[in-house]
Each structure stands twice: as C-alpha cells, then as structure tokens.
Amino acid sequence: MSDGIPPRLDIVGEAEALIAAGQPATAATLLTKRIEQGRGGVLARECLVRALLLAGENGRALEAAKELAQLNPTIALAMTSLGDALRASANLPAAIAEYQRALRLDPEAGRARFGLGLAWLDAGEAEKALEAFAAVEENVTGLASATARAEALLTAQRSPPGYVRHLFDQFSASYDERMLGQLAYRAPATLRDLFSLVATFRHDLAILDLGCGTGLSGLAFRDLARTLDGVDLSPRMIEEARKRRIYDDLWVGDIEDKIAQRYDLIIAADTLVYLGDLQSAVARAAGALAAGGMILFTVERKDGEGFELGPKRRWRHSENYLRSVAGRCDLEISGLLECTPRHEAGEAVPGYAVALSHSVAIGREAG
Ligand SMILES: C[S@@+](CC[C@H](N)C(=O)[O-])C[C@H]1O[C@@H](n2cnc3c(N)ncnc32)[C@H](O)[C@@H]1O
Numbered sequence: 492m493s494d495g496i497p498p499r500l501d502i503v504g505e506a507e508a509l510i511a512a513g514q515p516a517t518a519a520t521l522l523t524k525r526i527e528q529g530r531g532g533v534l535a536r537e538c539l540v541r542a543l544l545l546a547g548e549n550g551r552a553l554e555a556a557k558e559l560a561q562l563n564p565t566i567a568l569a570m571t572s573l574g575d576a577l578r579a580s581a582n583l584p585a586a587i588a589e590y591q592r593a594l595r596l597d598p599e600a601g602r603a604r605f606g607l608g609l610a611w612l613d614a615g616e617a618e619k620a621l622e623a624f625a626a627v628e629e630n631v632t633g634l635a636s637a638t639a640r641a642e643a644l645l646t647a648q649r650s651p652p653g654y655v656r657h658l659f660d661q662f663s664a665s666y667d668e669r670m671l672g673q674l675a676y677r678a679p680a681t682l683r684d685l686f687s688l689v690a691t692f693r694h695d696l697a698i699l700d701l702g703c704g705t706g707l708s709g710l711a712f713r714d715l716a717r718t719l720d721g722v723d724l725s726p727r728m729i730e731e732a733r734k735r736r737i738y739d740d741l742w743v744g745d746i747e748d749k750i751a752q753r754y755d756l757i758i759a760a761d762t763l764v765y766l767g768d769l770q771s772a773v774a775r776a777a778g779a780l781a782a783g784g785m786i787l788f789t790v791e792r793k794d795g796e797g798f799e800l801g802p803k804r805r806w807r808h809s810e811n812y813l814r815s816v817a818g819r820c821d822l823e824i825s826g827l828l829e830c831t832p833r834h835e836a837g838e839a840v841p842g843y844a845v846a847l848s849h850s851v852a853i854g855r856e857a858g
Contacts, residue, residue, distance in 0.1 A: 502531075503522075505521060506518040506538050506542060507538065509542075510541065515541075515543070515544075515545035515546040516542070516546040516548075519542040519543050519548070519551075522536075533562075533568060533569060536558070536559040536572075537569065540559060540573075540575065543555060544575060544579050549576070549579045552576045553577065553579075553580050555576070556576035557573060560573040565596060566596070567593040567600040568593070568600070570589045570590070570592045570596065571589070571600060571602050571606055574587075574590040575606055578606065578609065578610050578613065583613055583614045584661070586606070586610045587607060587614075591607065601628055604623050604627050605623070605624070605633075605634065608620045612637060612640060612653070615650065615652065615655070616654065617642070620637070620641040621638065621641045621645075648767040648768035649765065649766040649768060649806075652724055655724050655725065656724045658725075659723070659727065659728045660725050663705065663731050664731075666704060666731065667707060670707065670833070674833045674834055674835065675831075676707070676761070676833045677832060677833065678708070678760040678761040678789040678844075679707050679708040679710065680711060681789060681828070682708070682711065682712075682760055682844055683711045683712065684844075685844045685845075685846055686756075686785075686787060688826055689825045689848075690785060693715065693755075694714070694715060694717075696717060696754075696756045697718050697720075697752070697753070697754045697755050698715065698719045698754060698756045698757070698758065699720050699721070699750065699758070699779070700712070700721040700722070700759075701746040701757060701762050701772075701788075702724070702746060702759055702760075702761070703721030703723050704728045704732065704762075705735070706721065706731065706732035706735040706737055708758055709735070709737050710737060711760075712758060718739045718740075719737060719738050719739055720738060720740040720742075720752070720754075721740075721742075722741070722744045722746060722748075723744075724744070729741050746762065746772050746775065747766075747771050747772050747775060748775070750778070750779035753781040753784075754779055754780065754784060755781050755784045756784060756786075756787065757784070757785070757787070758787045758788065759788035759789075760832075761789055761832055763790050763806075763808070764807075765806065766806060767800060769790075769798075769808065769812075770819060773786070773816050773847070774819075774820050780848075782849070783848075783849065784848065784849065785825065785846055785847065786845075786846070786847040787845070787846050787847075788844075788845055788847075789830065789832045789842050789843065789845070790806075790808040791806070791808070791841065792809075792810075792829070792841040792843055793809040794809065795809055795811075796809050796812065797811075798812050803835065808843070810843065813827070817847050822849065823849075824847060825846045825847065825848045826845065826846035827844070827845050828843065828845075829843060830842050830843065830844045
C-alpha cells in the first residue's frame with residue numbers, strides 16, 4: 492500500500508504486536524494514519540493512547556485520549572484511557588475523576604479500578620490506593636508491586652512525597668492569601684527574629700530555603716543573602732517562587748536529597764512538619780553547611796518524647812527529639828523558642844523555632 496499501512500483489517504492487532512515488540516512509536520504512527528483516514532474505532536484510539544504513553548509522548552496521548560472520550564462518552568474504556576493520560580501528565584484530580592466516571596459506567600472495569608488505585612498512590616493516599624487494589628484481579632501486572640508501595644507508605648515516617656506535591660500543587664495559586672490571611676502564618680518572621688537573636692548580622696550569606704514554597708520564607712531573608720536558592724517538592728510552588736524574582740536558583744526536589752553546594756544559612760519554614768523522622772533531612776542540611784553555618788527551622792510542638800502525626804496530616808516534634816537529632820548530627824542548639832507558626836480554625840498552633848549550628852556560630856570569628 493502506498494501509505495505504508497499493512498493491507499489488513501486488524502490494525503489494532505498489528506499495533507499491539509509492535510507495542511509488545513517494544514516499538515510503541517511505530518505503533519502510534521500506524522494507528523494515527525488509520526485514524527486520520529477515518530477508520531479508527533474505540534479500540535484503535537485506545538491503543539493509540541497507550542502507544543503514545545509508552546513512547547513518552549504524554550502531550551499527544553492526552554489530546555488523543557480527550558478525543559476518544561469525547562467521541563465515546565458512555566464507554567468506560569474511553570474514560571479509563573483518558574484517566575491514564577491525565578495520570579501520566581500528573582493531573583491527578585482529573586485522572587481520579589475520569590477513573591471514577593469509568594467505574595460508574597462499568598463497576599467491573601478492572602483497568603479503571605487499578606488506574607484509580609495508581610492515581611491515589613501517586614497522590615500519596617495509601618489507604619485509598621489499597622482499597623482500590625483490593626478489588627483488582629490478582630494477576631494484573633504491576634498490582635503486587637503497587638500494593639507493596641502503598642503498604643510501605645502507610646508505615647513511612649514521613650508524609651508521602653506524592654501527597655505533599657499534590658497538596659501544594661493544588662494550593663499554590665491561593666497559598667499566600669490563605670497563609671497570611673486565615674492562618675496568620677508567621678514562621679518566616681519568627682525564624683528571622685530567631686536569627687537576629689542568635690547570629691551576628693551579616694549581609695552576604697549563601698542561603699538555601701528548604702521547602703521554599705512560593706517564597707514567603709525567602710522573602711524574609713533576601714536582604715541577608717549574597718545568593719538565595721530554593722528547593723521544593725511541588726513544581727507549582729516553585730513556579731510561584733520564580734515569579735517573585737528573589738531566588739538565584741530554584742529546583743524541584745526533596746530536602747532529603749543530597750545538597751550539592753555549601754551554604755552559610757539553611758532555612759526550613761513550616762517544611763519539616765511534613766517529615767516525622769528528621770534525622771536524614773537535618774543530616775543532609777548539616778553536611779551542606781559552610782564553616783560557621785546555621786540551620787533555622789520551625790516545627791509544630793509535641794509534648795513529651797518523639798514525634799507523631801497530627802490530625803491535619805502534619806507531624807509534631809518534641810523538644811527532646813529535636814535535641815537528640817541535633818546531637819546525632821553533631822550540631823548544637825544555638826536557639827530554641829516556643830512560637831506560633833500559624834493558626835488553625837482560629838486556634839494558635841504551638842511550635843518551636845530552632846537554630847542549629849556547628850560549634851562556630853554565624854558571624855563570629857573562629858578561634
Ligand atoms: C507550608 S509550606 C512552607 C513554604 C515556605 N517555606 C513558606 O514559609 O511559605 C511547606 C512547603 O514545603 C514543601 N515540602 C514539604 N516537604 C518537602 C520535602 N520533603 N522536600 C521538599 N519540599 C517539601 C511543600 O511542597 C511546601 O511548598
């Protein structure tokens with residue numbers, strides 16, 4: 492045939508074989524041509540979405556999936572396919588809605604149920620993911636490993652990165668207004684006050700803002716900075732921070748990742764409340780401190796020992812626990828204040844603002 496399409500009716504079978512042979516891009520080309528000729532049904536279009544996703548063409552897959560769903564609004568497979576494409580584009584709320592729509596159309600749609608579980612898992616909602624996985628046939632590829640990942644999240648001593656990313660991605664546009672209005676957010680200002688108490692004032696600091704969010708914390712320290720960098724799990728919070736034009740470098744990442752540079756001052760305003768066990772994050776920060784450097788952070792307060800997950804899915808830490816983490820990281824506590832980082836439903840949330848340093852504090856001359 493002149494258009495290069497094999498002269499057979501089972502174009503979907505041909506495309507499936509190409510996908511199985513590791514050639515999804517070729518399968519997608521074949522299917523696209525057939526659909527452009529007006530000869531693609533639901534199965535061909537669904538197969539195209541899968542082929543494009545496997546080929547890493549998430550944008551095209553989403554377009555194809557939207558068309559498929561629009562043409563077949565009562566077919567569960569079409570909604571599932573759209574859910575898959577949305578999940579691949581990290582649009583989790585919309586993906587979850589499409590999988591749920593597919594399940595309303597066909598409560599037995601196993602692929603939609605599995606996709607729903609995976610979307611909940613991406614969003615860090617382990618219990619909801621496990622509930623969906625429990626209703627999926629056992630022999631589905633990937634079910635065992637997805638279930639194991641969800642179970643691991645349930646016992647993790649930190650908030651799942653997917654949950655944090657999803658939460659703050661959704662929250663990013665209204666974050667400043669909500670925090671500064673309803674929640675009377677004061678963590679950055681409190682850290683700045685603590686800095687003034689424990690460090691000799693300097694203007695030329697290399698500063699890293701852990702969990703920088705939209706940059707409220709960076710703003711409170713910009714005037715002290717020679718350079719100001721920020722890292723955050725949420726790409727949309729990073730986008731908002733970038734708009735402020737106060738950071739030199741911003742990247743999407745986890746504060747438990749290795750920090751590539753050295754900093755005089757590392758701040759984490761209202762960020763460590765998304766970690767239970769602080770050991771690895773504080774050790775990372777300690778390893779990135781320049782001589783005489785300092786770490787400043789806020790947490791929410793737990794009385795007694797250890798740490799616990801609060802009802803708002805933020806962790807609370809006890810003073811004793813903070814002291815033991817500092818000790819294990821060879822840091823000393825150069826300041827620890829009781830404070831109110833924010834309000835919740837009109838009530839003050841009790842917290843601590845903490846300054847940790849190596850033995851030589853910022854701004855003081857060594858020896
Ligand atoms: C309550 S906001 C505080 C943002 C900013 N520090 C401020 O003062 O406005 C918490 C931020 O920490 C980020 N975050 C939480 N856990 C994180 C982690 N493990 N790694 C990187 N960022 C994290 C969140 O995405 C969110 O933007």
